[in-house]
Amino acid sequence: MAPLDYDALGFKAILAKLDSGILIITINRAKQRNSFGDTLPEELIQVFGLADRDDRVRVVILTAEHTAPAYCSGADISKGWSALFKPEETAEGETAHRDTGGQVTLAIYSCRKITIAAVNGHAVGVGMTALQLPFDLRFVWEGAKLAFPFVRRGITPEAASSYLLPRLLGHSRSNALLLTGATLSPTSPLISSLYYEIIPKREDVLPAALTLAKDLAVNTSQLSVSYTKGLLQHPGDSIEENHLLDSRSIKLLGSGRDAAEGALAFKERRFPKFPDTLAENSSPWYPWWKTMDVKHRKAKL
Amino acid sequence: MAPLDYDALGFKAILAKLDSGILIITINRAKQRNSFGDTLPEELIQVFGLADRDDRVRVVILTAEHTAPAYCSGADISKGWSALFKPEETAEGETAHRDTGGQVTLAIYSCRKITIAAVNGHAVGVGMTALQLPFDLRFVWEGAKLAFPFVRRGITPEAASSYLLPRLLGHSRSNALLLTGATLSPTSPLISSLYYEIIPKREDVLPAALTLAKDLAVNTSQLSVSYTKGLLQHPGDSIEENHLLDSRSIKLLGSGRDAAEGALAFKERRFPKFPDTLAENSSPWYPWWKTMDVKHRKAKL
Amino acid sequence: MAPLDYDALGFKAILAKLDSGILIITINRAKQRNSFGDTLPEELIQVFGLADRDDRVRVVILTAEHTAPAYCSGADISKGWSALFKPEETAEGETAHRDTGGQVTLAIYSCRKITIAAVNGHAVGVGMTALQLPFDLRFVWEGAKLAFPFVRRGITPEAASSYLLPRLLGHSRSNALLLTGATLSPTSPLISSLYYEIIPKREDVLPAALTLAKDLAVNTSQLSVSYTKGLLQHPGDSIEENHLLDSRSIKLLGSGRDAAEGALAFKERRFPKFPDTLAENSSPWYPWWKTMDVKHRKAKL
Numbered sequence: 001m002a003p004l005d006y007d008a009l010g011f012k013a014i015l016a017k018l019d020s021g022i023l024i025i026t027i028n029r030a031k032q033r034n035s036f037g038d039t040l041p042e043e044l045i046q047v048f049g050l051a052d053r054d055d056r057v058r059v060v061i062l063t064a065e066h067t068a069p070a071y072c073s074g075a076d077i078s079k080g081w082s083a084l085f086k087p088e089e090t091a092e093g094e095t096a097h098r099d100t101g102g103q104v105t106l107a108i109y110s111c112r113k114i115t116i117a118a119v120n121g122h123a124v125g126v127g128m129t130a131l132q133l134p135f136d137l138r139f140v141w142e143g144a145k146l147a148f149p150f151v152r153r154g155i156t157p158e159a160a161s162s163y164l165l166p167r168l169l170g171h172s173r174s175n176a177l178l179l180t181g182a183t184l185s186p187t188s189p190l191i192s193s194l195y196y197e198i199i200p201k202r203e204d205v206l207p208a209a210l211t212l213a214k215d216l217a218v219n220t221s222q223l224s225v226s227y228t229k230g231l232l233q234h235p236g237d238s239i240e241e242n243h244l245l246d247s248r249s250i251k252l253l254g255s256g257r258d259a260a261e262g263a264l265a266f267k268e269r270r271f272p273k274f275p276d277t278l279a280e281n282s283s284p285w286y287p288w289w290k291t292m293d294v295k296h297r298k299a300k301l
Numbered sequence: 302m303a304p305l306d307y308d309a310l311g312f313k314a315i316l317a318k319l320d321s322g323i324l325i326i327t328i329n330r331a332k333q334r335n336s337f338g339d340t341l342p343e344e345l346i347q348v349f350g351l352a353d354r355d356d357r358v359r360v361v362i363l364t365a366e367h368t369a370p371a372y373c374s375g376a377d378i379s380k381g382w383s384a385l386f387k388p389e390e391t392a393e394g395e396t397a398h399r400d401t402g403g404q405v406t407l408a409i410y411s412c413r414k415i416t417i418a419a420v421n422g423h424a425v426g427v428g429m430t431a432l433q434l435p436f437d438l439r440f441v442w443e444g445a446k447l448a449f450p451f452v453r454r455g456i457t458p459e460a461a462s463s464y465l466l467p468r469l470l471g472h473s474r475s476n477a478l479l480l481t482g483a484t485l486s487p488t489s490p491l492i493s494s495l496y497y498e499i500i501p502k503r504e505d506v507l508p509a510a511l512t513l514a515k516d517l518a519v520n521t522s523q524l525s526v527s528y529t530k531g532l533l534q535h536p537g538d539s540i541e542e543n544h545l546l547d548s549r550s551i552k553l554l555g556s557g558r559d560a561a562e563g564a565l566a567f568k569e570r571r572f573p574k575f576p577d578t579l580a581e582n583s584s585p586w587y588p589w590w591k592t593m594d595v596k597h598r599k600a601k602l
Numbered sequence: 603m604a605p606l607d608y609d610a611l612g613f614k615a616i617l618a619k620l621d622s623g624i625l626i627i628t629i630n631r632a633k634q635r636n637s638f639g640d641t642l643p644e645e646l647i648q649v650f651g652l653a654d655r656d657d658r659v660r661v662v663i664l665t666a667e668h669t670a671p672a673y674c675s676g677a678d679i680s681k682g683w684s685a686l687f688k689p690e691e692t693a694e695g696e697t698a699h700r701d702t703g704g705q706v707t708l709a710i711y712s713c714r715k716i717t718i719a720a721v722n723g724h725a726v727g728v729g730m731t732a733l734q735l736p737f738d739l740r741f742v743w744e745g746a747k748l749a750f751p752f753v754r755r756g757i758t759p760e761a762a763s764s765y766l767l768p769r770l771l772g773h774s775r776s777n778a779l780l781l782t783g784a785t786l787s788p789t790s791p792l793i794s795s796l797y798y799e800i801i802p803k804r805e806d807v808l809p810a811a812l813t814l815a816k817d818l819a820v821n822t823s824q825l826s827v828s829y830t831k832g833l834l835q836h837p838g839d840s841i842e843e844n845h846l847l848d849s850r851s852i853k854l855l856g857s858g859r860d861a862a863e864g865a866l867a868f869k870e871r872r873f874p875k876f877p878d879t880l881a882e883n884s885s886p887w888y889p890w891w892k893t894m895d896v897k898h899r900k901a902k903l
Contacts, residue, residue, distance in 0.1 A: 077564045081555035089552075094586070095545075097552035102544040109540060114781055136777045151525040153567060154559030154575060156550040162532035163543035168774040171533065172469040175437045176497050178529055179415055180517060189494070193791070196778050216782060224753040228780050231764035232773065233540075239711060239835075240894035242765035243704040244697075249758040251691075251699035254683035258756030263679045266755060274756060285696070292541035378865045382856035390853075395887070396846075398853035403845040410841060452826040454868060455860030455876060457851040463833035464844035472834065473770040476738045477798050479830055480716055481818060490795070534841075593842035 004054055006047070013040035016047050021058035021217035022210070023051050030068035035076045036126045041100045048107040048115075055277035058217040058225075060111060061209050062131065063118035066202040071119045071144065072127025075101075081155060092298050101130040101159030106294075109134035109160075109233070112226040112278055114216055119144060120205035129159035133168065136229070137196040139209045140186045152181040169193055221258040221274040223281060234289035245288065252283050305355055307348070314341035317348050322359035322518035323511070324352050331369035336377040337427045342401045349408040349416075356578035359518035359526075361412060362510050363432065364419035367503040372420045372445065373428025376402075382456060393599050402431040402460030407595075410435035410461075410534070413527040413579055415517055420445060421506035430460035434469065437530070438497040440510045441487045453482040470494055522559040522575040524582060535590035546589065553584050606656055608649070615642035618649050623660035623819035624812070625653050632670035637678040638728045643702045650709040650717075657879035660819040660827075662713060663811050664733065665720035668804040673721045673746065674729025677703075683757060694900050703732040703761030708896075711736035711762075711835070714828040714880055716818055721746060722807035731761035735770065738831070739798040741811045742788045754783040771795055823860040823876040825883060836891035847890065854885050 006016040006023065015026040025047055027034045044062075051057045064071045075084060082090075089096040108115055108130070117135040122145040129148070132138055140146075150157045157165075157178050166174040169191075176182075176190050184191050186198045196212075199205045227249045236242030253259055258276045265272035307317035307324065316327040326348055328335045345363075352358045365372045376385060383391075390397040409416055409431070418436040423446045430449070433439055441447075451458045458466075458479050466475040470492075477483075477491050485492050487499045497513075500506045528550045537543030554560055559577045566573035608618040608625065617628040627649055629636045646664075653659045666673045677686060684692075691698040710717055710732070719737040724747045731750070734740055742748075752759045759767075759780050767776040771793075778784075778792050786793050788800045798814075801807045829851045838844030855861055860878045867874035 078568060080564045081551075081560045085552060085555065090556075094549055094552050094584075097548050099544065099548040099551055102548060106540065106544060136781050151521040151529055152563065152573070154522040154525055154557065154561070154563030154573070154577075155554050156525055156528045156532060156547060158547050158551050160540050160543045160547065162529070162547060163536045163540050166468070166533065166536070167768070168772055170469055170471050170494070170772050172494055172496075175533060178533065179437050179521075179526065180513065181521065190497070193772070193774055195774075196792070212782065220753040220781075220783065221756040224756055224758055225781060227758045228753055228764070231758060232768065232777060232780060235765045235768070238894055239708065239762050239765050240896045242762045243701065243708060243896055244894075246758060246760050246762060246764060247699050247701040247704060248696055250683075250701055250760050251687060251696050253757050254687065255692075256756065259683045260756070262754065262756030263682045267680060272754070272756070276756075283696075292539055294541045294544055379869060381865045382852075382861045386853060386856065391857075395850055395853050395885075398849050400845065400849040400852055403849055407841065407845060452822040452830055453864065453874070455823040455826055455858065455862070455864030455874070455878075456855050457826055457829045457833060457848060459848050459852050461841050461844045461848060463830070463848060464837045464841050467769070467834065467837070471770055471772050471795070473740075473796055476834060479834065480738050480822075480827065481814065482822065491798070593840055593846075595842050595845055 003056065004050060011043050011047070013038055014043050014047065018056065020214070021056060022213045023057045023060045025060065025062045027062070027064040027072060030065050032076070033069040033073035034064050034071060035073050036101065036130070037076045041104050044104050045107040048111045051113055052111040053279060055222070055279050057113050058220070058222060059114045059116065059213040061116045061118055061206070061213055062135070063206050063209070064121055066120040066205065068121055070127065071121035071123045072131050073122065074125030074127050077153070089296070092296070096296050096298065098294065098296055099158045101126040104130040105134045105159045112229060114220070114225055116209050116213060118206045118209040120202050122146070125149060126159055129157065129161035133159070133161055133164040138194060139197050139199060139205050140195045141202045141205050142186055142198050142200050143202065144186055145183050146186060146191060147181065147183040148177050149181040151179060218271055221262065221276065222278045223253055223256065223258055223276050226278050226282065227253060227286065230287060230289070234287070248285065252285070256281070304357065305351060312344050312348070314339055315344050315348065319357065321515070322357060323514045324358045324361045326361065326363045328363070328365045328373060331366050333377070334370045334374035335365050335372060336374050337402065337431070338377045342405050345405045346408040349412045352414055353412040354580060356523070356580050358414050359521070359523060360415045360417065360514040362417045362419050362507070362514055363436070364507045364510070365422050367421040367506065369422055371428065372422035372424045373432050374423065375426030375428050378454070390597070393597070397597050397599065399595065399597055400459045402427040405431040406435045406460045413530060415521070415526055417510050417514060419507045419510035421503050423447070426450060427460055430458065430462040434460070434462055434465040439495060440498050440500060440506050441496045442503045442506050443487055443499050443501050444503065445487055446484050447487060447492060448482065448484040449478050450482040452480060519572055522563065522577065523579045524554055524557065524559055524577050527579050527583065528554060528587065531588060531590070535588070549586065553586070557582070605658065606652060613645050613649070615640055616645050616649065620658065622816070623658060624815045625659045625662045627662065627664045629664070629666045629674060632667050634678070635671040635675035636666050636673060637675050638703065638732070639678045643706050646706050647709040650713045653715055654713040655881060657824070657881050659715050660822070660824060661716045661718065661815040663718045663720055663808070663815055664737070665808050665811070666723050668722040668807065670723055672729065673723035673725045674733050675724065676727030676729050679755070691898070694898070698898050698900065700896065700898055701760045703728040706732040707736045707761045707766070714831060716822070716827055718811050718815060720808045720811035722804045724748070727751060728761055731759065731763040735761070735763055735766040740796060741799050741801060741807050742797045743804045743807050744788060744800050744802050745804065746788055747785050748788060748793060749783065749785040750779050751783040753781060820873055823864065823878065824880045825855055825858065825860055825878050828880050828884065829855060829888065832889060832891070836889070850887065854887070858883070
């Protein structure tokens with residue numbers, strides 16, 4: 001089977017390009033202010049699912065054109081919120097709806113590769129939630145205007161942001177961000193700890209993310225990354241249970257080829273060449289956690 | 302039924318005034334250094350309960366006179382700690398006591414409106430815990446002396462502070478604050494992230510809080526605030542469960558009048574006039590969480 | 603029974619000295635770059651267990667010689683990772699291994715006295731995890747090079763670090779530290795909030811920790827410290843359950859001798875002399891939580 005060609009998948013709302021282990025996804029809706037609409041959500045779900053299973057991919061970066069009006073201007077609400085709900089969901093009651101932002105969040109959060117958001121423009125609403133919070137790391141342009149305006153629009157925070165934001169920053173900052181709906185600069189102490197690095201110029205955000213991505217694509221083990229993400233997202237319920245989980249993880253990986261290469265490369269002071277891949281060499285024990293099925297059963301596929 | 306007149310409720314330890322959706326509660330015990338005693342706890346429990354149910358209230362601010370010796374100097378322990386325990390509780394064993402600070406904390410934490418502490422003076426003990434931690438946002442005077450001195454007094458942190466503080470700031474800061482009992486300035490990196498804003502002058506703390514409160518009273522939806530607080534305080538146990546919770550929340554609110562007005566006002570670039578109120582328009586699904594009954598059964602009312 | 607003499611216990615990898623309630627433990631493997639090997643893990647487990655039960659101990663400090671090549675250079679991997687696994691564990695399957703770093707973490711974390719890491723040198727791997735994260739407070743030399751390099755070595759974070767680090771700092775910082783494996787300065791915003799204080803000179807780190815320790819050894823109640831650590835590590839599952847836990851704690855301690863002395867000393871503006879000790883005066887209710895037994899059953903003692 002020929003390896004997947006991301007360019008040839010017919011994406012409309014995004015561009016996707018794989019090079020040297022790094023998949024760069026660019027939001028391609030500058031004329032629509034990169035709003036979260038049309039096929040953008042489903043294409044993001046698809047591409048992060050592919051990146052998760054494609055052993056060539058080590059790091060995934062989501063970004064926008066740095067000349068676009070925004071990184072993501074949020075959902076298009078010119079026709080009101082209810083235009084965002086599917087008719088069959090409305091017919092099937094209030095438990096039928098599945099928030100599109102949340103579906104994108106889950107696809108990104110469950111991707112087992114390193115994920116980086118390169119936020120090189122303004123970001124509002126779902127541009128702050130689904131398109132930033134589920135990523136492992138976030139780079140941001142210093143001049144970006146950032147807002148979680150949900151309480152100012154008569155709705156609620158979506159895309160699992162009420163779960164992710166407090167875990168990322170603590171409740172003191174999260175309450176301030178979600179309950180005031182204020183528009184902030186990345187340098188505000190209320191939000192700065194969300195970011196790995198704050199970059200003065202828009203055009204330098206993606207290059208900064210790419211520099212780190214190149215380092216990580218070469219120097220990190222795919223298995224190590226996936227197990228570490230597993231431990232961070234699904235730790236033990238107690239410190240003792242976590243001790244059992246990480247003991248088993250380190251025994252499994254520490255007996256493997258990547259660990260041998262890691263120790264050897266360190267000893268020889270050279271870059272490692274990690275041989276193991278996620279699809280081929282992961283243990284059946286991984287994942288060790290259970291995942292709730294969130295599909296609505298009545299809705300058609 | 303005539304609307305509630307907060308001035309006429311006969312409060313002694315507090316002043317309460319409602320204006321334009323903002324209820325300002327002022328601790329009125331300057332002669333007792335605003336210590337947490339006499340009728341202050343029960344009046345706070347009462348007034349936050351009323352604010353929770355009064356649809357006119359959008360934002361609640363707790364503050365003190367900026368000329369008082371302290372925002373709150375803590376419990377009055379001149380007669381020792383046991384003077385704070387009720388005789389019938391002592392007679393009914395060690396599980397009978399219900400910490401007064403904790404009762405106040407629960408009343409503030411469960412208030413469904415935006416709550417702001419305007420800490421315009423020194424704060425010690427329960428003045429740090431019950432009178433700050435359960436609030437959504439905290440403003441503070443830069444010159445305030447702040448301390449959680451419990452381990453230095455032979456007792457333990459109360460008012461659910463061991464639950465709230467790590468959630469607000471993380472354990473690195475919380476351990477430092479609760480285990481050293483040190484007296485700190487708000488600008489210390491150990492505590493600064495507790496505060497929304499640090500204000501140089503005492504007399505400017507309440508005005509700063511009020512400026513934000515006026516914005517929020519006009520521009521936020523009461524339903525949005527209450528659901529957002531619900532999601533922040535009672536998230537899903539997993540990201541998937543949270544996705545179900547916020548999907549249902551956004552479907553409920555997104556189909557409502559506040560969301561329609563929020564989208565329209567945004568489109569028309571004007572202030573919104575949110576029509577929905579909490580008492581009249583909330584869904585029977587809200588609250589979706591269970592609350593443990595903490596009453597001691599033997600004690601008389 | 604004569605009181606324990608820490609000097610006479612025959613430690614090889616550490617020095618241990620008790621003075622005025624402060625137990626100073628010094629890693630004594632400068633020739634091996636203070637690597638985490640030989641008898642160091644078992645001696646640390648032993649000495650923290652003794653400190654936990656010895657009522658004379660109020661504060662425990664772990665440090666290194668400030669002239670050593672490192673505070674702790676991590677595990678010695680010159681013979682690869684699998685050299686770190688015991689043969690009988692390998693024979694008994696992948697669930698048999700118990701990570702040595704995790705065993706040290708549990709011993710430090712469950713010590714009921716105040717614990718301080720005085721990190722006066724570089725720290726890598728287990729020198730960041732087991733030898734820093736389970737402590738209540740951390741002092742660090744500004745020039746220290748700090749790294750969690752697990753993903754760069756083909757293994758996973760150990761010593762319960764995936765449990766402790768997000769609780770200490772939040773996931774935004776923890777993800778960055780554990781998934782990039784970067785080497786950082788303590789002043790980096792990615793890691794600075796891990797530290798109570800950052801000290802410019804190596805030789806001043808231990809004295810700074812000692813100054814705080816002397817204050818805490820005199821001015822804090824041993825019972826208060828142990829109950830406060832209990833509440834921080836084992837809070838209620840809800841704010842209401844926490845209210846019941848801290849109500850019971852404050853009733854127990856508030857009726858005791860330390861609380862009476864604490865109130866009296868405060869009133870008389872003098873240093874307290876807390877009479878209660880942990881071994882003699884703790885309630886049978888403490889500890890109120892359950893601890894999972896993590897021993898592997900087949901392995902010999």
